[in-house]
Amino acid sequence: MITTISKLLSAMHRDRKVFETLFEKRHTSVAFHEIARDIGEDRLNFLVNTDLIVQNDEHIEINERVLTFFEDFLETNSDVEIGDIDELLENLVHHINLHQNVGSYELKERYLSRIQRVLKKVPNIILKNLSLLQLHIGLTYKTQTAYENKITELKHYKTKLEKLMGIEQKVEKLLHDEDDFFKTIYSHETVMLVLRLKGRMRELRVSLIELQKQVIEYINKSLQNQAFFEHMIRLKELKSTLELKERTNIYDLVEVENTPISLNKREFFSTFLETDYIYGEDFEEIVEKIKLNKSLPTREVKKAAAVEDSFFESNDDEASMIDTDALHEQFIVQDKDLFTFVQDREFSAEKSFEQRIEIYCQMALMYEDLYYFDNHYDLRDDYEYLMIYAKESA
Amino acid sequence: MSYPNQTQEIFELLSRGNFICENSPVRNERKLFNRCEEEHKELYTFFEHIGYYLEQGNGYYYFSKKLQNNQIEDKLEAILDYIDLVEFMLQYSGTFGVGFRTTVSELSEAVKANVVLKDRLDRIKGSYKSLTLHQQCAKVLERFRKSGYMALEDEHEERYLVLSSYDYIQTFLEAIEVPNFESA
Numbered sequence: 001m002i003t004t005i006s007k008l009l010s011a012m013h014r015d016r017k018v019f020e021t022l023f024e025k026r027h028t029s030v031a032f033h034e035i036a037r038d039i040g041e042d043r044l045n046f047l048v049n050t051d052l053i054v055q056n057d058e059h060i061e062i063n064e065r066v067l068t069f070f071e072d073f074l075e076t077n078s079d080v081e082i083g084d085i086d087e088l089l090e091n092l093v094h095h096i097n098l099h100q101n102v103g104s105y106e107l108k109e110r111y112l113s114r115i116q117r118v119l120k121k122v123p124n125i126i127l128k129n130l131s132l133l134q135l136h137i138g139l140t141y142k143t144q145t146a147y148e149n150k151i152t153e154l155k156h157y158k159t160k161l162e163k164l165m166g167i168e169q170k171v172e173k174l175l176h177d178e179d180d181f182f183k184t185i186y187s188h189e190t191v192m193l194v195l196r197l198k199g200r201m202r203e204l205r206v207s208l209i210e211l212q213k214q215v216i217e218y219i220n221k222s223l224q225n226q227a228f229f230e231h232m233i234r235l236k237e238l239k240s241t242l243e244l245k246e247r248t249n250i251y252d253l254v255e256v257e258n259t260p261i262s263l264n265k266r267e268f269f270s271t272f273l274e275t276d277y278i279y280g281e282d283f284e285e286i287v288e289k290i291k292l293n294k295s296l297p298t299r300e301v302k303k304a305a306a307v308e309d310s311f312f313e314s315n316d317d318e319a320s321m322i323d324t325d326a327l328h329e330q331f332i333v334q335d336k337d338l339f340t341f342v343q344d345r346e347f348s349a350e351k352s353f354e355q356r357i358e359i360y361c362q363m364a365l366m367y368e369d370l371y372y373f374d375n376h377y378d379l380r381d382d383y384e385y386l387m388i389y390a391k392e393s394a
Numbered sequence: 395m396s397y398p399n400q401t402q403e404i405f406e407l408l409s410r411g412n413f414i415c416e417n418s419p420v421r422n423e424r425k426l427f428n429r430c431e432e433e434h435k436e437l438y439t440f441f442e443h444i445g446y447y448l449e450q451g452n453g454y455y456y457f458s459k460k461l462q463n464n465q466i467e468d469k470l471e472a473i474l475d476y477i478d479l480v481e482f483m484l485q486y487s488g489t490f491g492v493g494f495r496t497t498v499s500e501l502s503e504a505v506k507a508n509v510v511l512k513d514r515l516d517r518i519k520g521s522y523k524s525l526t527l528h529q530q531c532a533k534v535l536e537r538f539r540k541s542g543y544m545a546l547e548d549e550h551e552e553r554y555l556v557l558s559s560y561d562y563i564q565t566f567l568e569a570i571e572v573p574n575f576e577s578a
Binding site for chain 2: 142145146147150225226228229231232233234235236238239244245247248249250251253254255257258259260261262263264284
C-alpha cells in the first residue's frame, strides 16, 4: 500500500507508459498479458498489489479513484455529474461554522484554506457541467434519429439541467446566508474569490436559463415532429385504402381559397400540343431545352428618318380644271349654240366672262370634227362669235 | 399612393407560382421578403386589383387566386401526391421540416440501406424504375424545388434546403382530421 505522495508519484512515473495506455483504453478491456509482455509480470503485479491497477480475471484497468483523478484533472470526463457540488456546499457551510467557532489562528487558517478551495471549485464544476450539457443536448437533438430515444434523452438532460439550476440557486442562497461571514473575513484572497464567484454565478444563470429554453424547445419540436410523422403514416394508410376522400375533411380543406397558385395546375390557353404533354412534369424542361437549342430569327426593324415639320404645313394651290369631255357630252344632247351653252352653264367655281370665252374656244378646237360650224355670227358684249352647234349625227 | 420599388420584381416571382421565403439561400429573395413584410398592406391592395391575393404564411409570402371548379380536383390530386412525398421524406429523416438540408447522394445512400424507403420511392408517382436510384432521388427533391418548397443550395453537391414555404404543406396535412382507428 502506498501512503505518501512521493512514493505514489514515483511508482506512477516508473510505469507512466502503462498508465497512459490504460487511460487511453479505459473504455475497452485490456488483457493482463498484453501489458505484462511490455514491462514484465513482476512490475505489473507490483502495480496490482499497490491498488493502482485493478485486475479482474484476465483483464486489468486503472483504479477507479486514479482514473477519476486523471479525468477530472485533464477534463476528459464526458459524463455530467452534479451530485458532487451538493456535498461541496455542505462542506463549505461546515467549514465556515468551524472557522467561526475556533479561536486558534492556525486552525482558522486551515479552515480558511478549505473554504477557499471550495470557492474555487464550485464555479469550475458548474461551468464544466453546463458546457457538457450544452454539447450533449445539441448533439442529441441533431444526431439522434430514433424519436423515442431522442425525446427520452432530451428529457434526461432537462432534469440534469434543472438540478444544475437548483445548485446554482443553492450557491446563491449560501452566499447570501453567509454574507456576514464573507464581509467580515480578514483574508483579502477570500473576498476576491467570493466576488469572482458571484460574478460567475450571474453569468451562469443567464446561460442556464437560455439552455433551458433551448432544451424545452427541442423537446417540443421533437414531440411535434413525432406527432406529425404518426399523423402522416395514418394519412398514408387511408390513402392506400382509398378512404381518404370519404373519411376525412380533405374536401373542405381543398376548397379554402388561400391556395398557392403553384397548386392550381390548370391554366387555360390554346395550343396545338397535346394537353397531357403540357401538364406533364417535364414540359417546362423541354421548353427550356428547345429555347436554348433553337435560336429564333430576330428581325431587325430599321427606323425611318424623322419626318420634316414642313411636311405637315399646308401650302396647297387650288386650281379648278374643266372636265371638257363631260362638258362636251352635255353640249351635244341640247339645242343651244356652244357660246350660249358655255355662258349659261353653271360651274362649281365661279367663271368670269373672259374665262367662259376661253372655254368656248377650247371646246371648239378640241371637238372641231364633231361640231357643226354655222357661218353665221352673233354679237354679245362687244364680242362677235361664231354660232357652233352639235352635229346632228354625232 | 406609393409602392415599393421592388413591386415588379415581387410580382414576377410570385406570379410564376414561386414563394418568397425568409430562409431562402438567395439574398435578394430574403430582401424581397422583408419588403413584403414591411409593406404587406399596400402590396395586398395593389395586387388585389388584378386578381392576385398576396397571402402571408409563417415565414413566406405567395399569391393565391380564386379557384375554378375544375381546379379543386387538381389541387386534391396535388395534395395526395404530397402525402406520399412528405411521408417518404419523414421515413428518411425524422427531422425533415423547415430548415432541413440533404443532398441527393445522402438520400440515395439511405434508400440503398433501407428496403422500406426503397419500396416507398418506387411507388411515388412519376418515379420510374428505369431511372437510376440517384436519378429517382434527385427527381423527388426536384419536385419539392419546382413547387417552391425547397431550394437548391449547392449545385455542385446537389444539396437541397427545405424552405419556410414547406410550412404550407405541413399545416395543410396536419389539418386533415384522421378518424380514430379504434372505431374503424
